[in-house]
Amino acid sequence: MRPIVERARLHQPEIKQLLQRAETTPAVEHRLFSPEIAAYLMYWKKILNPNSKPYTTIYPGMGPDVATALLTQNTTNFHGLDRHPVLAERLQYYKNRWDDLGVIEKVYCDEPRRSTESIDQWQEEFEADLQYHEENGYYGATRLPVWSLERLLLLELQKLDVTKDSIVINQLAGKTTVSFTWAYPNEASQPRIITFHTADISTLASFQRGLPRADCIMQKAHMDEGIVKRSAILAEARDHLLLPNGRLLITPSSNESSRATQKIDRKHFLDMLRLDFNLVRPPLSLQKLLTDEDGKLRDPYGWYFICAQKRAQL
Numbered sequence: 073m074r075p076i077v078e079r080a081r082l083h084q085p086e087i088k089q090l091l092q093r094a095e096t097t098p099a100v101e102h103r104l105f106s107p108e109i110a111a112y113l114m115y116w117k118k119i120l121n122p123n124s125k126p127y128t129t130i131y132p133g134m135g136p137d138v139a140t141a142l143l144t145q146n147t148t149n150f151h152g153l154d155r156h157p158v159l160a161e162r163l164q165y166y167k168n169r170w171d172d173l174g175v176i177e178k179v180y181c182d183e184p185r186r187s188t189e190s191i192d193q194w195q196e197e198f199e200a201d202l203q204y205h206e207e208n209g210y211y212g213a214t215r216l217p218v219w220s221l222e223r224l225l226l227l228e229l230q231k232l233d234v235t236k237d238s239i240v241i242n243q244l245a246g247k248t249t250v251s252f253t254w255a256y257p258n259e260a261s262q263p264r265i266i267t268f269h270t271a272d273i274s275t276l277a278s279f280q281r282g283l284p285r286a287d288c289i290m291q292k293a294h295m296d297e298g299i300v301k302r303s304a305i306l307a308e309a310r311d312h313l314l315l316p317n318g319r320l321l322i323t324p325s326s327n328e329s330s331r332a333t334q335k336i337d338r339k340h341f342l343d344m345l346r347l348d349f350n351l352v353r354p355p356l357s358l359q360k361l362l363t364d365e366d367g368k369l370r371d372p373y374g375w376y377f378i379c380a381q382k383r384a385q386l
């Protein structure tokens with residue numbers, strides 16, 4: 073695996089090209105992501121898995137987010153960890169209602185409706201949350217638990233143009249798995265598998281169980297400081313879970329400017345945790361796309377990644 077470059081730069085024509093490519097991807101056409109978000113994610117793929125090798129990703133706090141790992145890494149083997157379980161029976165229930173996944177009136181399974189709400193209001197709330205996802209790249213933390221993870225996951229696969237027939241739901245050694253076939257834009261189809269682990273990632277014991285060594289450990293829109301500050305998990309990543317040259321791909325915390333957060337994260341990697349990693353930042357030219365009129369990054373929480381690469385030998 074080639075080493076990550078310290079600071080990758082994209083020039084305007086490349087950005088334009090990426091945006092044009094993003095605009096025709098199913099994820100954008102079906103309004104899962106805005107073109108800018110999809111382009112940003114696809115930019116990372118050039119660094120993380122340029123040759124589309126089989127790729128293992130461990131994703132703590134994954135929720136229903138398959139698309140980010142697919143677009144940034146072309147992941148073939150996912151291990152999603154979340155405190156909310158993903159149940160095979162519920163997945164099957166929603167898969168059987170594939171054509172109506174977005175219609176609350178026709179399909180819902182244990183999703184708690186407020187007694188004051190009409191079905192129309194409920195549907196409106198759902199659509200507002202889908203729009204939030206398109207614009208921000210993730211569901212709002214308080215909104216996510218309102219909807220069934222299984223519904224959102226299958227809806228996401230649908231928006232990526234995964235066919236219903238390619239999806240196989242299973243239960244292996246007590247864990248739910250979902251296999252499906254998907255082609256990265258302009259590439260050949262590849263089989264994929266997601267294994268769901270029900271785990272509280274703030275405790276090391278549940279993080280360790282049944283996980284393979286990974287090309288990437290990622291964290292996005294985690295709601296708190298994420299795995300960056302969880303030294304036990306980072307030590308685990310360094311010693312066991314990440315392959316040599318493997319990457320951590322992390323969205324900084326929400327309540328600081330991206331510059332400050334980056335400093336904090338760098339400090340944690342290099343000083344507090346004493347991880348000997350190389351670091352890469354998204355190119356400044358691409359960041360410009362994400363800034364508001366005052367030059368501040370628009371909500372870096374949730375989709376502005378920093379990346380750290382494990383050295384080949386520690």
Ligand SMILES: C[S@@+](CC[C@H](N)C(=O)[O-])C[C@H]1O[C@@H](n2cnc3c(N)ncnc32)[C@H](O)[C@@H]1O
Pocket residue numbers: 132133134135136137153154155156209210211212213216271272273274291292293294295
């Ligand atoms: C805002 S959602 C983001 C989901 C996904 N990463 C994305 O970007 O779309 C945060 C997710 O982290 C999970 N989570 C938060 N704290 C957790 C913890 N301590 N252990 C396991 N999962 C956790 C939540 O259940 C939720 O699915």
